[in-house]
Amino acid sequence: MKVLTSIITGALLSASGAQAAEYTIDIQNLTRGSVFAPLVVAAHSGSDSLFMVGESASTAVQAMAEGGDISGLVTSLESVGATISNNPAEGLLMAGDSVEVVLNTDSTANTYLSLAGMIVPSNDGFVGLNSLMLPTETGVYHYTLNAYDAGTEANDELRGSGAPGEPGLPVPPPLEEMVGHNATGVEANAEEFVHIHRGVLGDTNAEGGSSDLDAGVHRWLNPVAHLTITVQ
């Protein structure tokens, strides 16, 4: 049995052209006033993906994007044998901060990299990377990441819930002072497909106006994150 297993594994590896490697991955939040909720970073096979632009988000992506809950994505990735880093920053990754992840894909066919984490405060925005083919040659590789909208919730920019399907944006304690109150809300509908986020509007009135977000703090332009992959 043991021999058979290793033969099968060897066959899979050669068939997919996989090369075992250890990757050191640095993720930096480039925004001025947006925070990344817990990130999930994973190497996986070419037949799997976390999300697809233009298609409906899965319930796991919805939970991640609306409330920062990555447990569903982690479970899905585990079920397909992905190499996973679950919440490497151990909580929020503040603006300007970086986190380092080490993924060892030895004995796997996990040759593609994806990541996701909610952008806070937002209704259903997330920083995403979808199936980047991992480099195999020794070197340092740089990439920039964009902000996506899960399309599952209206971008009303009002304080509210992080539970899937419930309106409004969750405000974790570290951001309490930076988010306004009593806005009337931005008119919006859930788009129902994953797309590049159009950005938030915010306003200049912390105690009213149309948005609880601050136009001078919470807006962003892409890219929102910098990814550095080091192959030893």
Add this chain to the structure above:
Amino acid sequence: MKSFIFKAQLMAVAVLLSACGSDDDSQPEATLTHYTFEVDVTNMTAAQPLSPVAVMSHGPELELLTVGSTASTELEVLAEGGDNSQLLAMAAEHQTTLATMSGEGVLTPGTTESVTLEFERPDSDDELDMQVSVVSMLVNTNDAVTAINGQSIASLNVGESVTFTGLSYDAGTEANTEHADHIPGPAAAGGMQEGFSEVRDDFVNQVLMHSGVITAADGLETSVLQAEHRWDNPVMLVKVSRIE
């Protein structure tokens, strides 16, 4: 009214690193290779003139702009007022710097300026990376800059070129009031148009990606800017060609 147009300063610097082990008289002199790079810089924005571009060629570890870190005073002076002289002087002093050059004037939207970098370099330095950096201010802002930051041009052969695009960064040194008294560019005509001020009053004193301008058209009452002054990334195109 203070002008945001600063006199071009031509500061071509050829730094020849003395060969190591100079106490060994028998060591042959280093062989030098002459390099000429043409750097074409294009302003990709709608209505954000770029201040005279600072163009530099250097080795690794020259820290001009580090995202996530506090801006140097030299960068602040460029980011708030468009004056590149201090940043170029800082670069020229760095031991790995090969050449520094300023653009001749303000680079208006849609236009391209060609800046030539010319220097000699000992072949013994070939294992060191050779990089190019370009930094400029978006002058109709409080403290926005665009930069190509230490991109390698070491593998370029004569006749080859490589193209980079520059993102927009907020120096984090001045609050984004968008007020005519605090913006040096032409959009603020009639205001005080202050450039550099040593006060650091942004909500975060770090270089980070710029979030764009809000403008009066979008409800910022203190803003002198209009919808046309908005931009999206990238804002600067840089084509580097090796001539010799």
